[in-house]
Amino acid sequence: GAGVSQSPRYKVAKRGQDVALRCDPISGHVSLFWYQQALGQGPEFLTYFQNEAQLDKSGLPSDRFFAERPEGSVSTLKIQRTQQEDSAVYLCASSLGLAGGPTDTQYFGPGTRLTVL
Amino acid sequence: AQKITQTQPGMFVQEKEAVTLDCTYDTSDQSYGLFWYKQPSSGEMIFLIYQGSYDEQNATEGRYSLNFQKARKSANLVISASQLGDSAMYFCAMREGNFGNEKLTFGTGTRLTIIP
Numbered sequence: 001g002a003g004v005s006q007s008p009r010y011k012v013a014k015r016g017q018d019v020a021l022r023c024d025p026i027s028g029h030v031s032l033f034w035y036q037q038a039l040g041q042g043p044e045f046l047t048y049f050q051n052e053a054q055l056d057k058s059g060l061p062s063d064r065f066f067a068e069r070p071e072g073s074v075s076t077l078k079i080q081r082t083q084q085e086d087s088a089v090y091l092c093a094s095s096l097g098l099a100g101g102p103t104d105t106q107y108f109g110p111g112t113r114l115t116v117l
Numbered sequence: 118a119q120k121i122t123q124t125q126p127g128m129f130v131q132e133k134e135a136v137t138l139d140c141t142y143d144t145s146d147q148s149y150g151l152f153w154y155k156q157p158s159s160g161e162m163i164f165l166i167y168q169g170s171y172d173e174q175n176a177t178e179g180r181y182s183l184n185f186q187k188a189r190k191s192a193n194l195v196i197s198a199s200q201l202g203d204s205a206m207y208f209c210a211m212r213e214g215n216f217g218n219e220k221l222t223f224g225t226g227t228r229l230t231i232i233p
Binding site: 031033035040041042043044045048055056059089091093095103104105106107108109110111113 | 121150152154160162163167219221223225
């Protein structure tokens with residue numbers, strides 16, 4: 001079956017521009033996550049949805065970052081007034097959520113590589 | 118303190134040999150889960166194996182096994198009979214607490230290169 005998909009795969013933005021990154025989770029997955037991966041580092045948690053509810057946004061680095069999942073499926077991560085330090089790979093993951101039990105596993109998409117010039 | 122520590126930035130291993138990738142973790146929770154992911158150059162994170170804190174046996178998935186030493190807070194990944202396709206970044210990750218705290222905390226990774 002189809003995995004997690006993300007678009008665009010690559011995005012170049014000029015400093016100050018707004019960008020929107022899209023994530024299509026695995027069908028039927030209740031939980032959706034966004035992570036940021038800087039070059040040479042492990043992914044760092046940004047935010048988490050269960051269906052359409054954003055249950056944890058503790059990892060969002062500033063109020064320029066905003067995520068939504070209005071119908072509990074596709075999610076969009078928006079970054080306003082991009083800055084050079086926002087350059088990173090943005091990874092989306094989904095999981096079954098409660099139905100997955102304690103071993104619930106997150107499955108990742110290919111990521112969007114954002115470069116801010 | 119780092120929650121997940123991977124002390125091997127890079128490793129070179131001969132094809133068909135076994136390899137152990139180190140991971141130590143730090144948590145005060147009694148309930149937690151440990152995960153290993155593989156990230157090839159394409160960028161996608163591929164789930165490999167899971168170990169729960171209450172699991173009494175080490176997890177195994179095909180050529181992957183997890184050497185879980187709870188008292189030492191280590192969860193090393195063992196890959197048997199390595200293949201050229203195993204060349205990638207490998208990340209150890211932890212989910213802490215009871216179910217409902219969903220986020221994963223990752224280590225900095227180990228770059229594994231398999232030599233023909």
